[in-house]
Amino acid sequence: MTLLIKNVTKRFGNHTAVNNLSLEIPEKEMFGFLGGNGAGKTTTFRMILGLLDPSDGEISWNGQSISYDKSHLIGYLPEERGLYPKLKVRDQIVYLGKLRGMKKNDIISELEAWLQRFKVPEYIDKKVEELSKGNQQKIQFISAVIHKPKLLIMDEPFSGLDPINVEMLKEAVVDLKERGTSIIFSSHQMDHVEELCEHLCILQKGKQIVHGSLRDIKSSYGKKNLIVLGDMDLNYLRNFDGVTKYRPITGGCELQIDNEQAAQTIFESLQGRGFIRKFDLEEPTLNDIFIEKVGASYE
């Protein structure tokens, strides 16, 4: 089961929101779909859901053209939440489940299992408006997966959740992936993407500017981060050969260097200046890469 997006463009009048996008999202994969504000992510999701037609190109699921009547294969957790505040959780989910062709008994037993898993079985008889924002988010998630979709699209699924609920939801999502669900995950929180996704793309102004495996994207980036903590003045590293960024932090500095050899030279230069508490060479973060790539194309 593969979602294939082939040369897809979407124009609104003379504005191109998505520009010749091609992607493949295989089964059992959580794919990071990233981009700055207005990059074209929601427009792409709406095309996958069959709510918008592409101006050019094709979207197919397992070799068949995608359309609104296949939307029962897809679960969508949109960024803007859409539950009915006055309805009880049970009635809400039964209504949504029936829209996707499920029987009432199956919906209730699936809902009870999810509420149990999220440690809130008593919510079944509560009105949505009685729940906190984070707990409404759990119900919204359940509404997106109640019909066991083959493809799940999640836009900022962790926003508004406390760290314990973030972990609970992450575990649920990883379980779905391992049971064969393809997942498209969009977020501005790069640390979550880094933790969960093996492959990703970054869109900017509708165009794909980065695409590939997280590992390859990081290794081809070339730059690394160096953390230095010590009892000495490190300000001289600001203009040191090979240092492309300097950021003071408590007890030292964080550097971006453009080659590993620079770390060796910096280490040698520290000798005799004072006590070194930490000297740590790290891979670039996805956040570093996003800021540089998206920032560069803003200019």
Ligand SMILES: Nc1ncnc2c1ncn2[C@@H]1O[C@H](COP(=O)(O)OP(=O)(O)OP(=O)(O)O)[C@@H](O)[C@H]1O
């Ligand atoms: N129905 C529409 N009519 C005209 N322009 C639109 C329409 N929908 C989206 N756009 C434009 O298309 C571009 C992409 O919007 P989209 O909502 O897909 O971005 P996004 O990546 O989801 O952004 P964000 O992260 O801010 O939610 C924007 O410039 C937006 O103004």
